Amino acid sequence: MSADALDGLADLRAVHLDRNRVRTLDVCLVAGRGRPLELTVTGNPIACTCEDGAWLRDASVTLVGECWEPASRRGLPLARFNATACPPPPRGTEPRCTPHVDHRESTP
Numbered sequence: 001m002s003a004d005a006l007d008g009l010a011d012l013r014a015v016h017l018d019r020n021r022v023r024t025l026d027v028c029l030v031a032g033r034g035r036p037l038e039l040t041v042t043g044n045p046i047a048c049t050c051e052d053g054a055w056l057r058d059a060s061v062t063l064v065g066e067c068w069e070p071a072s073r074r075g076l077p078l079a080r081f082n083a084t085a086c087p088p089p090p091r092g093t094e095p096r097c098t099p100h101v102d103h104r105e106s107t108p
Contacts (some may be wrong), residue, residue, distance in 0.1 A: 002026070002029075003026040003028035003029050003097065004028075005029065006029060006030075010035070012035075012037065013035075013036070013037065013038065014037070014038040014039075014040065015037065015038070015039050015040070016040045017039070017040065017041050017044065018040055018041065018042045018043050018044070018065075019042070019043035019044065020041075020044060021044060021045065022041050022044040022045075022046065023044070023045050023046065023047050023052070023068075023069075024046070024047055024052045025039075025041075027097065028097035030060075030061045031097045034060070035060065036060050036061075036062065037060060037061050037062070038061075038062045038064060039061050039062070039063055039064065040064040040065060041063070041064070041065035041078070042064060042065045042066070043065075044065060044068070045068040045069065046065055046066070046067055046068050046069070046078065047067075047068065047069045047070075048067035048068075048069065048070070048073045048076065048078070048081045049069070049070065050086030050087065062079070063078035063079055064078070064079075065077075065078045066078060067081055
Protein backbone atom coordinates (compact mmCIF):
# COMPACT_ATOMS: atom_id res chain seq x y z
CA MET A 1 0.00 0.00 0.00
CA SER A 2 1.57 3.27 -1.06
CA ALA A 3 2.15 6.13 1.36
CA ASP A 4 -0.40 8.31 -0.43
CA ALA A 5 -3.14 5.67 -0.63
CA LEU A 6 -5.28 7.45 1.96
CA ASP A 7 -4.82 10.97 0.59
CA GLY A 8 -8.08 12.69 -0.15
CA LEU A 9 -9.99 10.58 2.34
CA ALA A 10 -10.33 13.21 5.05
CA ASP A 11 -13.41 11.62 6.62
CA LEU A 12 -11.87 8.15 6.80
CA ARG A 13 -12.26 6.70 10.29
CA ALA A 14 -11.25 3.02 9.88
CA VAL A 15 -9.12 0.88 7.59
CA HIS A 16 -9.34 -2.92 7.71
CA LEU A 17 -6.34 -4.76 6.29
CA ASP A 18 -7.01 -8.11 7.94
CA ARG A 19 -5.21 -11.18 6.60
CA ASN A 20 -3.31 -9.45 3.78
CA ARG A 21 0.24 -10.55 4.64
CA VAL A 22 1.07 -7.04 5.87
CA ARG A 23 4.36 -7.04 7.78
CA THR A 24 4.80 -3.30 8.16
CA LEU A 25 3.36 -0.14 6.68
CA ASP A 26 4.98 2.99 5.35
CA VAL A 27 5.10 5.46 8.23
CA CYS A 28 3.83 8.16 5.87
CA LEU A 29 0.58 6.22 5.35
CA VAL A 30 -0.67 7.19 8.81
CA ALA A 31 1.57 10.11 9.80
CA GLY A 32 -0.02 13.47 10.44
CA ARG A 33 -3.57 12.53 9.49
CA GLY A 34 -4.91 15.00 12.05
CA ARG A 35 -7.98 12.89 12.78
CA PRO A 36 -8.26 9.65 14.70
CA LEU A 37 -8.01 6.53 12.57
CA GLU A 38 -8.58 2.90 13.53
CA LEU A 39 -6.24 0.61 11.64
CA THR A 40 -7.10 -3.09 11.85
CA VAL A 41 -4.38 -5.49 10.75
CA THR A 42 -5.48 -8.71 12.47
CA GLY A 43 -4.06 -11.92 11.03
CA ASN A 44 -0.97 -10.29 9.50
CA PRO A 45 2.68 -11.09 10.30
CA ILE A 46 3.31 -7.68 11.90
CA ALA A 47 6.90 -6.99 12.95
CA CYS A 48 7.06 -5.29 16.35
CA THR A 49 10.65 -4.11 16.37
CA CYS A 50 12.19 -0.67 16.69
CA GLU A 51 13.39 -0.91 13.08
CA ASP A 52 10.02 -1.87 11.62
CA GLY A 53 7.73 -0.22 14.15
CA ALA A 54 8.05 3.45 13.19
CA TRP A 55 4.53 3.44 11.78
CA LEU A 56 3.20 2.37 15.18
CA ARG A 57 4.21 5.66 16.82
CA ASP A 58 1.42 7.91 15.53
CA ALA A 59 -0.80 8.66 18.53
CA SER A 60 -3.84 9.44 16.37
CA VAL A 61 -3.93 5.84 15.11
CA THR A 62 -5.68 3.13 17.11
CA LEU A 63 -4.13 -0.19 16.18
CA VAL A 64 -6.10 -3.42 16.24
CA GLY A 65 -4.11 -6.61 15.74
CA GLU A 66 -1.17 -8.39 17.28
CA CYS A 67 2.57 -8.72 16.92
CA TRP A 68 3.93 -11.68 14.99
CA GLU A 69 7.66 -10.98 15.13
CA PRO A 70 9.89 -11.35 17.03
CA ALA A 71 8.72 -14.61 18.58
CA SER A 72 9.10 -13.11 22.07
CA ARG A 73 6.31 -10.61 21.23
CA ARG A 74 4.05 -12.94 19.23
CA GLY A 75 0.44 -12.40 20.23
CA LEU A 76 1.12 -9.11 22.01
CA PRO A 77 -1.68 -6.67 21.12
CA LEU A 78 -0.37 -3.85 18.95
CA ALA A 79 -1.97 -1.40 21.33
CA ARG A 80 0.43 -2.66 24.00
CA PHE A 81 3.54 -2.64 21.85
CA ASN A 82 5.28 0.51 22.94
CA ALA A 83 7.26 1.65 19.93
CA THR A 84 7.84 4.95 21.70
CA ALA A 85 10.23 3.10 24.01
CA CYS A 86 12.52 2.63 21.03
CA PRO A 87 15.24 5.23 20.63
CA PRO A 88 14.27 8.02 18.24
CA PRO A 89 15.83 7.87 14.79
CA PRO A 90 19.06 9.84 14.38
CA ARG A 91 18.41 13.51 13.65
CA GLY A 92 17.93 14.14 9.96
CA THR A 93 16.88 10.56 9.15
CA GLU A 94 13.19 10.92 9.97
CA PRO A 95 10.94 10.11 7.03
CA ARG A 96 9.87 13.12 5.00
CA CYS A 97 6.14 12.75 4.65
CA THR A 98 4.13 15.17 2.59
CA PRO A 99 1.01 16.43 4.35
CA HIS A 100 -2.17 14.49 3.65
CA VAL A 101 -4.28 16.45 1.24
CA ASP A 102 -8.05 16.56 1.03
CA HIS A 103 -8.60 16.53 -2.71
CA ARG A 104 -12.30 17.33 -2.45
CA GLU A 105 -13.28 20.61 -4.03
CA SER A 106 -13.92 23.28 -1.46
CA THR A 107 -17.21 25.11 -1.55
CA PRO A 108 -17.26 28.90 -1.18
